[in-house]
Amino acid sequence: MDNDTPPPPSLPATARLPINRCNLPAVILGSLTFQDHPAPLELDGVRALHGDLWRHLDGLEEPAVRIHDFMAYMRGHFCLDDPAACGLAEGETGGRERADYLRTLRGWWFNPDGREAAVLKGWVESRFGLITRFHREPLPDAESLAYGRFMQERAGGVYNTNALESQLDLLYSYTQYELRRRAPERTHLTLYRGVNRLADHEVLARLPGGQALVLLNNVNAFSAVRERADEFGDYILTVKVPTAKVCCFQDLLPGVLQGEGEHLVIGGVYRVKVSLM
Structure with missing residues (x-):
């Protein structure tokens, strides 16, 4: 990395607790590094x-x-x-x-x-x-x-x-x-979220190519179907979500989660691609 290039934003201190109940601390599992290089998460006991x-x-x-x-x-x-x-x-x-x-x-x-x-x-x-x-x-x-x-x-x-x-x-x-x-070898899912304005989210940095670093809420709804996400806003956030951060998904419990391809995803810092419908 160039010495003049600042390191990618980590999870802000105001967005994390000092302790949790899993095998990795919040500062790691909520970071951009975790999105790029995820590891399994295990809840204590x-x-x-x-x-x-x-x-x-x-x-x-x-x-x-x-x-x-x-x-x-x-x-x-x-x-x-x-x-x-x-x-x-x-x-x-x-x-x-x-x-x-x-x-x-x-x-x-x-x-x-x-x-x-x-x-x-x-x-x-x-x-x-x-x-x-x-x-x-x-x-x-x-x-x-x-x-x-x-x-x-x-x-x-x-x-x-x-x-x-x-x-x-x-x-x-x-x-x-x-x-x-x-899917034993899969580490990420490409998921979509519709939003009306990116400004409604906590944007940590703007990146080239229509990308941004965003601090998402600690749990969020995403869809595996882009057309489904279109229904919820004028802009689409496309995100590579670590499978370790998926709490539940529609096909796991048929009839419980509504919509098409719905996923419940743990938040933190993410690199997202922003595009119009």
């Missing part, structure tokens, strides 16, 4: 705690069968069909005893600034150490009133649920398992 599930899935060749058995495992392990078995009295908690990973995903796609979205953004903060940058409004820092409102909604979303964030841990780990099983 999940693989060891659910070893019987992974061994069972290893013996299944059909993705549809693995999906069926994964969802059955989730129902059994977290007592999703029997809240009373976990000490949750049905009807006494305003329906929160029925909140689970599936309802959280559906809630996100219905409203990416709603209560379920706050839960997902808070989960990413806790597990990956990437601070939420936007929830209904910009969240400039952890001392702001806007961030306090976000935290209140996040807390309300996990209150009186059956280990909802642990359900999301297992969902992420299963997503990564399936991505490796289906």
Whole structure:
């Protein structure tokens, strides 16, 4: 690199926590370097705690069968069909005893600034150490009133649920398992996101060729189908997303994620290609 060329922007200190619950710190997994040279991400304890599930899935060749058995495992392990078995009295908690990973995903796609979205953004903060940058409004820092409102909604979303964030841990780990099983050599996916104005995002640097370095929110919706992204804005962000940063995707749980080729992606600093529809 030329001595006069500044190093590529890393993840700003205001966008990360000093600790997280996975094998890489936020300053690394949220950086541009990680986009270019990704590594597997492992949430603390999940693989060891659910070893019987992974061994069972290893013996299944059909993705549809693995999906069926994964969802059955989730129902059994977290007592999703029997809240009373976990000490949750049905009807006494305003329906929160029925909140689970599936309802959280559906809630996100219905409203990416709603209560379920706050839960997902808070989960990413806790597990990956990437601070939420936007929830209904910009969240400039952890001392702001806007961030306090976000935290209140996040807390309300996990209150009186059956280990909802642990359900999301297992969902992420299963997503990564399936991505490796289906395409072991793949490290990136080319995904698309429609936006009305690039200025609405945190642009760290402009690059030649219509590219930019952008700090994305800590979790985002992308599509594998460019024409689908066209529906959401006048500009298209084309991004090479590390598979390690995919939380869930439409084909993983058919009928849960809406649209076409939808992916839920962990944020951080990304190099993006900006183009008109």
